[in-house]
Amino acid sequence: MPGSRELKEALPFLLPFFIFFGVFILYPLIASFLYSLSDITLSHLELNFIGLRNYVNLLYDKVFHQALIQTIIYVAFHTLVGVPLGLGIALLFNSEFRGRTFARVCLLIPWATPPIVAATVFYLFFNPGFGPFTYLMERLGVWRYQYAIFGDPNLALFGLAVVSLWKSSPLFAFIFLSALQNVPVDSLESAVVYGASRLTVIRKIIIPFLKPVLVVNSILSGILSLSGTQAYDLVMGITGGGPGYRTYMLYFLSWHTAFPWNRLGYGSAMAYILTVIAVIFALILIKLWYKRG
């Protein structure tokens, strides 16, 4: 068999990865599917199969429906605002200006901050009593007296999304920036020679060139806000899902169902739906970005 010598050589190197992968990733993936077909709890670790009842129950679960709608809003807002914002920052930071290195370091701070600390930062910054931003908005007449954005049933979700964008738009900007370094200089120069305006150049040359990266960033944004730290840590830290169930999203709800509410089976069913979506996202990403050269 061709390549069997190579395979023999490669196997010992792949072994630690495979063992870990098998025990801690593959087995859990299969197990959580089995859990999703059972009514297992942490205090009663027995697989008692109940068929598709968990999945059927999801169809009638009002909290799940609400979380689903809120997830869609959150992911859509996060992507539709965050990705163009990242592009804007990247275009801005790609041009020459004094203090560019310093400005880039400033972008790193939200990226490096632990998400729960980002939650803390905005928990304080948007505090209705002493948050300087709240106070400023109040003085400008935008917000009412001691307005609590995270206590507002209609806006709490968007408040979370703003915090999330603070944390992730620098990441999008860096990815756009790396793509901008590869924009073909020739076509840029000829466009400039022919007198194209800056806006035309951005619209006709740069944006089409960035299209694949645009998709990559959108999917990343989708993954982060659907099932990444953005979907758990911030909710956990800032609103805890409230007011009411207004900031529950699928990822947080699955975790909450599985652990504090101790319904591992039902939580697994929710998590499995997310897994399928994430795998679809991943496959698109592989096609677009992670091509092996």
Add this chain to the structure above:
Amino acid sequence: MAWRKESKLFKALKYVAVIAVVLVMLVPYLFTIVASLMPEPQLIARPPFPFKSIDVSLSNYIYVLRYAPFNRAFLYSAAVAVLTTCFVLVAGSMGAYAVAHIRFPGNNAMFNFIVVAYMLPGLAMLIPIVVLLKTLGLLDTLIGMVFAHSVILLPLMTWFLIGIYESVPRDIDEALRIDGYSRIKVLFREVIPLARFGFFLILIFSFINSWNDLMFANTVGIVQVQLLQPRILEFMSGARVLYTQLAAAGILSSLPVIVLAIVLQKQIIAGIMRGAIK
């Protein structure tokens, strides 16, 4: 580039935009630093800080640092991050070397497989892992926590290491193999030293990712092995929130990663641009 000269107005607008971006990124964090230096009654009294003068003291930091569970969590977080990083670097390097340097059949499939693995939502694995660790008696132990963190980090970092080791030419392997080097010796004596820059970057990324994690830490470590990030929640969710102590705790727990990010900014930005994401 041969742009037409920027008009004065354009230039001014550009600087305004840059300053706006920088302020949005910095001000909330800076406010938290200021809040952590204030006495609590002063923080709570209106008007808020930039609109009044304040007294500065380190008493909140002293309070937080004297709070034993917080100190312990700091040490545990550091221990878990270091151990996870070591495990990920050894197991990840070996796997990545095989994929990058040995043309075995199924090589490409393996690569795609790793990408999918690192995009999986952590929760799907977390639920059975808690059960598994509980059965093995590893729930709420240091080693259990290291395994849990590796679940997210091993596929991600292996994938990144593949890219790094691919930049080391394969001819070196062949030459050294003729000299009688074993594969393992090639990896540890030649490939890793040649790719030390990228290797170091992965070390930093693994550390930051493990340090920053909340969900696994909050679920796997309950009583014994409480890490730092879940401890912050404690400051937020008491009957009475201790705002200034919360600020100090937040600043302290982000300090190691922020310092790393600033000191190594050039390398980290290059790393993010190459796709070390999530």
